[in-house]
Amino acid sequence: MQKKLLVLIVVCIAAIFAAGCTTTVPATPNNTTAVSSGTLSVTIHPDITHYTILMSSAPGIGLSAQVSGTLPADSLVYVWKTDYGQLLSWDAPGFTIGELGNTSTSRNLTKVYWTYNNEKGTGNRPPVHVTFDIVDPATDATLGHAEQVIGWDAKNDTAVIG
Numbered sequence: 091m092q093k094k095l096l097v098l099i100v101v102c103i104a105a106i107f108a109a110g111c112t113t114t115v116p117a118t119p120n121n122t123t124a125v126s127s128g129t130l131s132v133t134i135h136p137d138i139t140h141y142t143i144l145m146s147s148a149p150g151i152g153l154s155a156q157v158s159g160t161l162p163a164d165s166l167v168y169v170w171k172t173d174y175g176q177l178l179s180w181d182a183p184g185f186t187i188g189e190l191g192n193t194s195t196s197r198n199l200t201k202v203y204w205t206y207n208n209e210k211g212t213g214n215r216p217p218v219h220v221t222f223d224i225v226d227p228a229t230d231a232t233l234g235h236a237e238q239v240i241g242w243d244a245k246n247d248t249a250v251i252g
Contacts, residue, residue: 130159132234134222142248143208149180149187150205151249155222157199157234166233167225170194174218175206204240206249215242218249 137152155168170177171193179188180203194202204220218240224233241250 130157130161130224130234132157132222132224132236134220134236134238136238136251139251140243140248141205143205148203149178150175150203151240151251152180152201152203153220153222153238154201155199155236157224161224162233163226163228165227166197167227168196168199169223169225170202170220171223172204172218172220174216175204178203178205204249208247214246217241 133156135154135156137148137154141148141151153170170190173192176192177190177194179190179194179200180186190202194200204218206215206218220238220240222234222236222238224235225231226233238251242248243250
């Protein structure tokens, strides 16, 4: 009887991890804010809606910027920022994780991943604000801006979008 119970528990735990680690349903970015400037509109699209650092399928929540309109110059700067956790790079072919810190600046629309430290501390984790800006370095003008808010589940250990 104890052997069957132990096997059942192990199978259930494996199923829970497998379900959480293989989810590929695109997130609905219903709490993304976008700012339009003229003919340029920017939104942030997350790959998944729930993330815990125990997942093995990705190093974090993949975030891509979607830009609608005509970009006015080739020399624009793209800036990702977060006020909690950190940003990562994770690219083919080697899929090596690169730590970017809480700010990442590039000259192309590179996808980033957001993740967090597992240390909870004594209180609840704060809502996370991830922003994306398109900046013209010649004038220092922000041509496009978007923000994605990430919250937490009731246990305060799974990041949730939406």
